[in-house]
Amino acid sequence: MLSRIDLRDRDLTARELLQVVPRADLDVSHAIEIVTPIINDVRERGAAALREYAAKFDGVEIEHLRVPRERIDQALETQDQAVIDALREAIARVRTFHEATVPPPVAVEVAAGAQLAQRWVPVGRVGLYVPGGLAVYPSSVVMNVVAAQAAGVPSIAVATPPQKEFGGEPHPTILAACALLGVDEVYAAGGAQAVAMLAYGVDDLCDPVDIITGPGNVYVAAAKRAVNGVVGIDAEAGPTEIAIIADDSADPEFVAADLLSQAEHDPLAGSVLITDSEVFAERVEQALGRRADDTKHLARTKEALTGVQSAVILTKNIAQSIQVADAYGAEHLEIHTRDADDVAGRIRSAGAIFVGPYSPVPLGDYMAGSNHVLPTGGTARFASGLNTTSFLKAIQYIRYSESALKEIGHKVVALANAEDLPAHGQAIQARLERS
Structure with missing residues (x-):
């Protein structure tokens, strides 16, 4: 079912590895041409445009673009208790982890009288997008909202697509998760039109935000x-x-089972096995075939597993497996090896690393306490997953005494003159002449 890439007799450079690892064919630049008129339309016509796009793309007539508070509360009251208990547990664990990762303020004295400090300040308002296409994602509500709350963001808006099945309102499980988190600003808006609403605001409906987070489709x-x-x-x-x-x-x-768990998300989902054992690869393929035949979402799962973005990559040893994994920069990387902790510690590029046989990706999707909004498409080589610093700004503070400035003032003047910016030096010199 999975294609094979055999690297056992090849020593590839970093550039060559980037070219050989499998990737989904995703053309965001083409989608830009489609979404730009939608964004401009929402900027110009506001709520009227949002309603028209809901009818066009979601097949619903929207009564309330902003979901009434009582509907959010009702969704919680009517939700299955087992789901509520699971959401509460997920919220508690995600909150514990994220509150612990808020960076502390820093203050140093680089010389006598020369004080520097850095303080992390939350943005004032965020817009959190929760997808609602092939599946419903209350877990994404938890991941986005808790990280923002732990960072101290005072104003949070959630946008999620309206559902025809529920009369144009968001899915009730999404609303229930918002209720548990104390979020009462929820909009029945999806796609590019929701992003435009959050970015630019809509008069008498939604104020613009400072940051937009959350996953979604290519649009x-x-x-x-x-x-x-x-x-x-x-x-x-x-x-x-x-x-x-x-x-x-x-x-x-x-x-x-773990390869299959991600393949059921989307026909473009990538499932990649990196192993130095061909015999093991064959055993996995046999198990994968049996499991895929019994899965609920058979069509999209098989399309994902047979697509160009999924493969078995055969390597000569663990060291080469690590090189391949770093080139791939997986959103989720599992380690199923001897000395798994050691292997995990040698990885440089991954959104999240799941260490050992009892730490599968679905644990992180829901309940581990980590965040499941992670970099995709190889961007884990330079980007991080969603965390509290996604909603924080680092502000630096500089306080020099007269004597501290006098000690290095002539050096500042020298550098300013070297850059042909004499007024910079004169601002320093004015103070030196006063002292």
């Missing part, structure tokens, strides 16, 4: 690219992906 990613600079964004999320480094000590049933 959401394109819209986020289009408004980046007007607001901040976390990333342009692409299809989900999993890579697994395994050796012959791993359990093929575990590995097959």
